[in-house]
Each structure stands twice: as C-alpha cells, then as structure tokens.
Amino acid sequence: MINIAIDGPSGAGKSTLAKSIAKTLHIHYLDTGAMYRGVGYAALQADVDILNAVKVEEFLNKIEIETIYKDDEQQVLVNGKNVMPYIRTPEVSKAASDISAHPCVRLKLVAMQREVASKYDVVLDGRDIGTFVLPDAKYKFFVTADVEERARRRHTELIQGGIESDYKRVLDDMRIRDKNDSSRSLAPLKMADDAVLIDTTSLDIDAAVALVLSKFRQE
Numbered sequence: 446m447i448n449i450a451i452d453g454p455s456g457a458g459k460s461t462l463a464k465s466i467a468k469t470l471h472i473h474y475l476d477t478g479a480m481y482r483g484v485g486y487a488a489l490q491a492d493v494d495i496l497n498a499v500k501v502e503e504f505l506n507k508i509e510i511e512t513i514y515k516d517d518e519q520q521v522l523v524n525g526k527n528v529m530p531y532i533r534t535p536e537v538s539k540a541a542s543d544i545s546a547h548p549c550v551r552l553k554l555v556a557m558q559r560e561v562a563s564k565y566d567v568v569l570d571g572r573d574i575g576t577f578v579l580p581d582a583k584y585k586f587f588v589t590a591d592v593e594e595r596a597r598r599r600h601t602e603l604i605q606g607g608i609e610s611d612y613k614r615v616l617d618d619m620r621i622r623d624k625n626d627s628s629r630s631l632a633p634l635k636m637a638d639d640a641v642l643i644d645t646t647s648l649d650i651d652a653a654v655a656l657v658l659s660k661f662r663q664e
Contacts, residue, residue: 447472447566449657450574453588454623454634455538456595458645458653462588463570465654470568470661475561476519477571477578478541480512480554482532483521485540495543502549512557534608535618542622546629555632572626575637585640586657592619594646 449466453459460476467474484505488495493504511522520527531537544550558578561567569578575585590598596616603610626634636642641660643653 446563447584448562448579448582449568449584449586450579450582450637450640451568451570451586451588452572452574452576452634452636452640453570454572454592454595454626455619456599457588457590458598458650459570459588461650462586462643462645462653462657463568465650466657467568469654469658470566472566472568473514473561474519475512475558475567475569477554477558477569477574479519479521479529479532480510480557481545481550482537482541483523483528484508484510484550484554485542485544486528486532486537487523488544489536489540495540498547498549501544501547505549505553510554510557512561533603533606535603535610535615538622539618542625546625546631548631551631572634573632575640576635577632580637584657584660585637586643587636587640588643588645588653590644590646592616592623595619 451459451463460478464474485495487508488501488504491504494500509524513520513522520529555578558569562569562579571578575582593616596612596619599619600610600612600615643656645653
C-alpha cells in the first residue's frame with residue numbers, strides 16, 4: 446500500500462503538488478483540508494458559534510460528512526451537498542482553522558482519512574498527516590514557502606475565481622491561520638522528523654514534483 450503524506454501551511458502549494466503526484470502515480474488524492482473547510486463552511490451557514498466546543502460537537506453530530514470522487518475529482522458532501530465551490534474564501538479558511546482546533550472535529554475527520562488510506566494507494570495533504578494521521582507512512586514531505594508568497598498566490602487564486610480579494614487581508618488572515626494551526630493542542634502543524642522539506646517560494650510545480658518522485662526512484 447502506497448501512502449504519501451504531504452504537510453505544510455496554507456498556500457504553500459501542497460494541494461497542487463499532491464494532485465500532480467497522484468496523477469503521475471495513478472493513485473487517489475485526498476485533500477484533507479477540504480474536509481475541514483467543508484465543516485467550517487457548513488457551520489458558518491448554520492450560524493454555529495465555531496469557537497464554542499459544545500455547540501460545535503452538537504452540530505457535528507447532526508450532519509453527515511462524506512468524501513466521494515466524481516470524474517476523478519474529489520467532492521466533499523455535507524448532508525448530500527457538494528460544498529467544494531464555496532470553501533476557498535478567507536472567511537471559510539478562518540472558520541476551518543478555528544473549527545479544526547476542536548478535538549471532536551479533528552478525531553472524526555482523521556478517522557475518515559485513515560479509513561481511506563487503509564483501503565487505497567493515496568496521497569494525502571494537510572497539516573498533520575505525517576505526524577498524526579499517518580505517522581507510519583513511508584513517504585513524508587513538508588511543503589512550505591514564505592508567507593508573503595503564499596498570500597500572493599491565494600490572493601491571485603481568489604481573483605481568478607471571481608472572488609473579491611484584498612492582498613493585505615489575505616496576508617493577515619494567513620498569518621493568523623499559521624499561528625492557530627501551529628499552536629493548537631491536538632496535532633498541531635509541524636514537520637515530521639522523517640519528512641523531506643520542500644520550499645516552493647521560488648520553486649515551480651514541475652521541480653517540486655521531480656523532487657518527490659526522486660524519492661521513489663531511490664527505492
């Protein structure tokens with residue numbers, strides 16, 4: 446079974462890299478961040494107090510979360526609705542960061558992620574894959590970039606997607622999310638001791654893919 450863990454902060458390019466690796470190796474790709482974003486989006490829509498652990502757990506117990514693949518593209522379904530088109534805004538990013546800090550959310554989604562990894566050859570990207578979700582994964586990578594570059598990429602992505610965006614706000618939100626993700630009590634964002642570091646600040650996707658694939662050729 447091939448399990449590849451790719452971790453790193455928001456906007457570092459880990460999802461693009463993970464998708465490319467999965468396509469090259471003809472295996473599944475699981476965007477774990479989209480799962481947290483899906484829960485965050487649903488909580489915002491339901492006007493749930495995301496910082497209230499009790500309210501979040503009550504909400505979580507009332508909804509059905511599912512990840513499926515359609516035309517080789519991952520979809521996150523919340524109560525049967527595909528929420529993927531709505532989860533890349535700054536508001537949802539912040540909600541995902543806040544809601545993922547609650548152990549009840551993280552443990553529920555981690556169980557789903559581990560189940561997928563036990564059944565399929567899969568590339569998973571997130572913030573705690575190599576340290577918490579799949580600590581025994583043979584292949585681990587930590588993808589990062591300067592926060593200003595990451596904010597620029599996310600700002601461009603939002604604009605290209607037709608979403609009004611202010612670069613400074615994106616940068617401020619990203620710094621807050623970095624702090625939240627790195628300081629949460631359960632499974633914080635950090636590089637696994639046995640992970641390979643990939644800095645994409647000035648690295649294009651083809652070069653990053655080549656770095657990852659080189660590890661397979663060494664086996």
